[in-house]
Amino acid sequence: MKYIDAAQVQKKMGSRLFANNLAKTLFFLATLFGLLVLAVLIYRVLADGLGSLNMGFLTNRLSTDPERAGIMGAILGTLWLMLVVAPVTMILGVGTAIYLEEYAKKGRLQSFIQTNISNLAGVPSVVFGILGLTIFARALDLGSIVLAGGLTMALLVLPVVVVASQEAIRSVPQFLREASYGMGATKWQTVKNVVLPASIPGILTGVILALSRAIGETAPLVVLGIPALLIPLPEGIFDRFTILPVQIYYWTLDSALVAEYANLAAATIVILLIVLFAMNSIAIIIRNKFQKRF
Amino acid sequence: MDHKSGKPIKVSELIQEKKKSKNFNQTFEKLIPGILLGIAAISILTTIGILLTLLTETINFFREVPFLDFFTGTQLKPLGENAVFGVLPLLTGTLISTAIAMVVAIPIGLMTAVFLSEYASEKLRRTLKPMLEVLAGIPTIVYGFFAFTFVTPLLRSFIPGLEPTNILSPGLVMGIMIIPMVASLSEDAMSAVPNTMREGALALGATKLEVTWKVVVPAAISGIIASFVLGISRAIGETMIVAIASGSSKNFTFDVTQSMQTMTAYIVEVTGGEAAAGTTLYYSLYAVAMTLFVFTLVMNLLAQYISRKFREEY
Structure with missing residues (x-):
């Protein structure tokens, strides 16, 4: 008895192969679609923004006159914000990661913290904005200053740093720790002198990626009440401030009234994308260059 | 340590000194897990903070607007x-x-x-x-x-x-x-x-x-x-x-x-x-x-x- 009818197989072969090739083309086109949109988006932003982009735009303060408006305030605000976010999120993130990987006993508490962190990562950023508004801006009465915004942002990107640091610490091989213990080092000495130096490239990559997320986030700070008004340039972490994405937001909204604002928004996007691109490149370079393979 | 100054060194003093620094290191070592746990707890505090702020003010809201009106209201x-x-x-x-x-x-x-x-x-x-x-x-x-x-x-x-x-x-x-x-x-x-x-x-x-x-x-x-x-x-x-x-x-x-x-x-x-x-x-x-x-x-x-x-x- 024959299990396979050769004639039948032959007959269907053509359409099966055709379906396969059709699907392959379709899948390829779907992949290209995303990239095509990316290309159009970048082209549009450049086409709209390059005309307004000059030294004056970078160094001028905000103005209602599109000709004279600049983003110096937003650039300084973004820098001050990062000056708060970077150390806070690094200390909290790396500390949490060390605790979870090196100190916590496998058990309820550890898995509770772990689950909590992955759930925090899924909380919409606008809800973090409400947290910041309620706790930092109103309950602690900080108002819409750099410190309040920075702490809110630091909590928002914390899961990114924790997860990246955990992966980096986990990839440090056990024999390095054992060698350290074998020479009489204590647990903390081992962590400080062996584990952390070996995992620092991974941790730094995570921190940079977290910062680049923070630089682009808009919603929490809009909720916090960060204005795009003519305020003095921020000179420290206790000053009121604005940042690049918030500036883009208000200019885009107002472009319905004053068409030139759309170009200003596009020019600001160009700056923002350049900063993000530079940060991501640094992260990739660190990852490739300093990552030791054990 | 200070044998250059010409003073005679007592071994017992050296041991004492060593013990002191060892004691300090040991207490520090014991504190570390606690400090780190405190840092790790911040993520939990964040969740609690979110839940608490949302809950208290939401309860205030439902004191003024009935629960059903909120979830079935089309206006x-x-x-x-x-x-x-x-x-x-x-x-x-x-x-x-x-x-x-x-x-x-x-x-x-x-x-x-x-x-x-x-x-x-x-x-x-x-x-x-x-x-x-x-x-x-x-x-x-x-x-x-x-x-x-x-x-x-x-x-x-x-x-x-x-x-x-x-x-x-x-x-x-x-x-x-x-x-x-x-x-x-x-x-x-x-x-x-x-x-x-x-x-x-x-x-x-x-x-x-x-x-x-x-x-x-x-x-x-x-x-x-x-x-x-x-x-x-x-x-x-x-x-x-x-x-x-x-x-x-x-x-x-x-x-x-x-x-x-x-x-x-x-x-x-x-x-x-x-x-x-x-x-x-x-x-x-x-x-x-x-x-x-x-x-x-x-x-x-x-x-x-x-x-x-x-x-x-x-």
Whole structure:
């Protein structure tokens, strides 16, 4: 008895192969679609923004006159914000990661913290904005200053740093720790002198990626009440401030009234994308260059 | 230590000194786990903080607006004398924009994942994947600008009735934003399917499409569905795209050519107007945020449940 009818197989072969090739083309086109949109988006932003982009735009303060408006305030605000976010999120993130990987006993508490962190990562950023508004801006009465915004942002990107640091610490091989213990080092000495130096490239990559997320986030700070008004340039972490994405937001909204604002928004996007691109490149370079393979 | 000064050294003193520093190191060593636990507890405090702030003000809100009126009300007029707070306009806005986004993100994301995991050569994969990651790394405010200044005018040229702010355009752009997320999570799930299963099917004479559709996708289905659910959660929580491109109309409608407001956009609008603390408007912010939080939390837990419960282990 024959299990396979050769004639039948032959007959269907053509359409099966055709379906396969059709699907392959379709899948390829779907992949290209995303990239095509990316290309159009970048082209549009450049086409709209390059005309307004000059030294004056970078160094001028905000103005209602599109000709004279600049983003110096937003650039300084973004820098001050990062000056708060970077150390806070690094200390909290790396500390949490060390605790979870090196100190916590496998058990309820550890898995509770772990689950909590992955759930925090899924909380919409606008809800973090409400947290910041309620706790930092109103309950602690900080108002819409750099410190309040920075702490809110630091909590928002914390899961990114924790997860990246955990992966980096986990990839440090056990024999390095054992060698350290074998020479009489204590647990903390081992962590400080062996584990952390070996995992620092991974941790730094995570921190940079977290910062680049923070630089682009808009919603929490809009909720916090960060204005795009003519305020003095921020000179420290206790000053009121604005940042690049918030500036883009208000200019885009107002472009319905004053068409030139759309170009200003596009020019600001160009700056923002350049900063993000530079940060991501640094992260990739660190990852490739300093990552030791054990 | 100080034998240069000529004093005779007592061994007992040296031991004492050594003990002192050892004692200090030991106490420090003992403190470390506590300090680190304190730092780790901040993430838990954040969750508690979110829950507490949302809960207390939401309770205040429901003292003034009945629970049922809020969840069944089709009218939302937060300003003025006779303010009405019905959340349904915001819920439909959120669900419709999410649905539009998923209509874009699910098929294209899944097809991209299949192409990268099953069809693309290793070299092509290594060029395409980072480019998709760029798409994922673009800030949402940029997508909002793109939806408002490019996609909406483009759509208006062949949908005449489309309003300058509408839910369709931000929905579509949100879908594009979520493609990389669905693609990369689904691809991870498919790449985890062992090659022996593919080879078994190929040896039986299946084409690549048949292998993909009948072997790889069913084997990876838990991860794929989880990626869809996470995509939905992301779309529900997305703020800036809708805040810019969908306007702030609070009409209860299902017409996608019209302006609608999502829960997230409402929060941005109300806080942007600096609602005075203690007013019903201010409390409504928290009630809406609580609803949003519950929605996304349920989605995230569902995704975790699916990928844990239905995972096929090989």
